[in-house]
Amino acid sequence: MDEDISKKVTAVILAAGQGRRMNTAVSKQFLMLEDKPVLYYSIKAFDESLADDMVIVCSKDQVDYCVQNIIEPYGFKKPIRVVKGGRERYDSVMNALKSIDDTGYVLIHDAARPFITPELINNVIDAVKVNNACITAVPVKDTIKNVDGKGRITGTPDREYMWLAQTPQAFEYSLIRRAYELLFEQNEADRKMITDDAMVYERFINKPVKIVEGDYYNIKLTTPEDLVLAKSISSHIKRKRFKSTGNSNRWFG
Numbered sequence: 001m002d003e004d005i006s007k008k009v010t011a012v013i014l015a016a017g018q019g020r021r022m023n024t025a026v027s028k029q030f031l032m033l034e035d036k037p038v039l040y041y042s043i044k045a046f047d048e049s050l051a052d053d054m055v056i057v058c059s060k061d062q063v064d065y066c067v068q069n070i071i072e073p074y075g076f077k078k079p080i081r082v083v084k085g086g087r088e089r090y091d092s093v094m095n096a097l098k099s100i101d102d103t104g105y106v107l108i109h110d111a112a113r114p115f116i117t118p119e120l121i122n123n124v125i126d127a128v129k130v131n132n133a134c135i136t137a138v139p140v141k142d143t144i145k146n147v148d149g150k151g152r153i154t155g156t157p158d159r160e161y162m163w164l165a166q167t168p169q170a171f172e173y174s175l176i177r178r179a180y181e182l183l184f185e186q187n188e189a190d191r192k193m194i195t196d197d198a199m200v201y202e203r204f205i206n207k208p209v210k211i212v213e214g215d216y217y218n219i220k221l222t223t224p225e226d227l228v229l230a231k232s233i234s235s236h237i238k239r240k241r242f243k244s245t246g247n248s249n250r251w252f253g
Helices: 003-007 038-047 063-071 089-098 118-131 173-183 197-204 224-245
Strands: 009-015 053-058 080-084 105-110 133-139 153-155 163-172 210-213
Touching (some): 038 063, 038 105, 038 118, 089 105, 105 118
Antiparallel strands (some): 105 163, 133 163
């Protein structure tokens, strides 16, 4: 592999979800947050990071909208390609991986996490180049209960070892590509058990995945309540930035 390609980092931003639990006519990644679409903030963070280029995954009927209303108007500096997503998240990831043939590492991020920062992205990039696979995550704050199908508690895992997985999740490209190829050799019922990319890597590559401590602000917008929290977080970040720099738009805006 060419040396430059082996070091190249490509960000995959998943923006093909329909966001049914958000109960809005507009997909959650295109909802407005502080006068800009939710998807804008993830692209902006990766544009200001050490990533080399980006692949945005949109549903097939939203590709033109994404290009014309988000990518072109904001003048991002790094190369961006848009590919069509699939029915499920794992279909969208596979479509993105198939569209890439010239990179060493991929960072896979959910567009519904608008509070990702360039600093955290760079930490993940540093980590994946050493460990081949890593994810952002934060320690749980609450007690976790195991529950059976009848709603009865069956156990209480040690909170010290419980972490909440976030994105971006980063991998050496050849390994995660192979993991997804093996996943698609399984039946659909097995694929539906997959909830994040690290699960695919863990199952089929059978190598350790490193944790990079993330940020409690790096929430995923899933339900209407998350939008309320997101507006509060963005206001807090702006106040904090203004106090330290005098410029409320330095990062989030």
